[in-house]
Amino acid sequence: MRTYLAVVDAGQFQLAAAELSITQQAVSKRVAALEQDLGVRLFTRTARGVRLTIDGQAFLPHARDLVRAEERAAASVRPGRRALRVDVIGRRLGPAGLLRAFHRAFPDTELDVVTLFDADAAVGALRAGTIDASFRAVTQRLPDGIRSVRVFDEPVQLLTGPTHVFAAARAVRLAEVAGHRIWMPGLVAGAEWTAYYDELAAAFGLTIDQVGPHFGTEPLLDAIADSAQLATLVGEQTRLVWPADQGLRRIGLRDPTPVYPHSLVWRAENPHPALGALRDYLSPGEVDTPGTWAPGWSR
Amino acid sequence: MRTYLAVVDAGQFQLAAAELSITQQAVSKRVAALEQDLGVRLFTRTARGVRLTIDGQAFLPHARDLVRAEERAAASVRPGRRALRVDVIGRRLGPAGLLRAFHRAFPDTELDVVTLFDADAAVGALRAGTIDASFRAVTQRLPDGIRSVRVFDEPVQLLTGPTHVFAAARAVRLAEVAGHRIWMPGLVAGAEWTAYYDELAAAFGLTIDQVGPHFGTEPLLDAIADSAQLATLVGEQTRLVWPADQGLRRIGLRDPTPVYPHSLVWRAENPHPALGALRDYLSPGEVDTPGTWAPGWSR
DNA sequence: GGCGAGCCACAACGTAACGTTGTGGCGTGG
C-alpha cells in the first residue's frame, strides 16, 4: 500500500523506487501483486511514467486512510506522546458517556479507552504511566502522588420487566423497595460496586441478592423481563443493549435518590497535555445534591 | 493484525490458530513479531490462554479500524456492489461541495470521488460502468442511454488582489468588466470551461486572456494578489487554498450574474441504489433564475 | 501433593515469497 502511494505521489515507478530505497523492478512487482489481489488495474502505464486509472483514483483515499489508521494504531502504544489513555469501569456505563461527550467537545484529542480489573490495578497503572486517568469510585485513601476529584453523581435506577409491581411507576420511594428482591449477580467481593451496594442495602434495609453465577447481562435482562418479582439496579446513564425491546422499564428512585459517586483519578506529575483538558472539562461536577444519597466513604 | 484480532476474539492462541487454519506456533510467531514491531507486549500469557494488556486494550480499536479500512479499500474497487463513484471536475470546485453536502445528509452512503480528463472520458466511463455519475456542463447532445439533469447554477465571481480597481466593491456590473484584463491560463481547447468562457467573453465583450503557460493555481493566485490589473474568474463555491491570506477578494458580478450550469450525468440503466438517492437529493436544482446568464448550449 | 491436561515458547527445517541483477520492448522527443 505504501508503495502504491509512493507511486501515486511520484508519478512514476523509478522515482518511487528511489524514495523507497528499492529497485524499480520491486516496485513493479509490488504494484502488480496489489493489482492482482484487487483484481483491477490501478495505473495506466505510459512512456513517461504512470497515471491513475479510475479504479486507482477511487482506491487512493482509502489507501491513505489505511496508512493513517496504521500510524494511529502504532502511535496508540508508543511510549511518550501517545493518545490520552483513560480507564473506565465499563464501556456502556456512565463514565464512558462522559468520555464520549468530552471527545465530542474536543474532537482533535486522541483518546484510548481501556478497562482495568479493579481500583488497585488502576492505581498501579496510573503510577506506572500506562494509563493517564481512571474513572473510579474512591472508596479509600489514595497513595501519595495520586489525585482524584469527584466529577459525577450518577442516579441509580430500578430496572424491571413489564409485569413487575413497579412497572407502571415513574419513580418509587426507596423505602418502598425495602421488601422487594433485587438481583445483582456478578458482584465481586472487594470491588467498588459491591462496596456501594453493600452500604446502600445496609442503609435502607434493601434485599440485594448476589447469589447465583453471572452469565452476562443478556441472561440477566432476559430473566428480569420475564419476571414479576425480579428487579435489578442500573445507573441512569447505563446503555443497555438487549436483543429486542423486551419491555424493560427504568424506575427512578427518590427520597433519597441513591447516586453513584464517580471520581476521576490521575497521577499528579503526569504531563500529558490532554489530561488537563479532561480535568477542566469534567470538574467541578455537581455532587451531593440535596435529596440524594451517596455512601459514607465518598465524602 | 488479523491474527491479533483473532486471538483477542478467541482468548487463546490455539483456537485462533484453528480459525485461521494455521498452527498455534505460527500464531505465536505472528503475535511475537507484532509485539516486537510495536515494542510493547499485547497479551499476558496465562495457563488458560491469554489476556489483553493495557497496551493491547488500547491497540484493539485501532486494529479494528485498520481492518475495516482495508475492507473498505478493497470494496472500493470490487466490481458490483461497490461504493457510488462520482466524477467531479475538481475536488475544490462547486460539484465537490454538493457531494460533500450529500454525504453529510446520507452519511451511510459510501462515496468515491474521481476526476476524469474530459466529458468524453466521463461518458465513456459511465457507459462502461466504471463510474456511476458525473458532474459536467452538458455542452452537446448526449448519446442514447445517458441521462442528465441540470442541478446547480453556480455564480461566477471575479477574484482580484487588494490593489485592484474593483477590490473595494462587493459586486460590479458585468458591463464594467469589459475593459479589464481577465487572466485565465490553463484553459484547454475543447474543454467545457473553455467553451463557457468563450461564450461569456463573446456575449459581453470581455477580454479573457488565455495565453501563457499554466503553472498551477498557486503562481496564478500569487500573480493576481500582487497585481492591480490582473483578475481571474472563479466559481462562488470554489474553495481556494493559498499559502497565507494574500488579501485576495471575491467580487460578485451582476446585471446579469453569469452562472456556470452544472449537470449531473448518469447512465439510465445503472442500478446502483445510491444513484437514485443522489439524483433525488440534487434535483430539481434552481436554474435559470432571473438576472442570471448561462450559455446558449445549456438550454 | 503429585499428576495430567491444556496452553504457549523455542528450535530446526523446508518452502515460498520477495528483492536484486540483467535484459527486452515500447513510446516519446530531439
Next chain:
DNA sequence: CCACGCCACAACGTTACGTTGTGGCTCGCC
C-alpha cells in the same frame, strides 16, 4: 531516425514464514 527513459519479464539468491517436534509452565483434579 535514433537514443533516451520508463516499465515488464526472467533468472537467481536470500530472507521471511509456516510446519513439525519438543519443552516448560500453570492450573485443576484426584
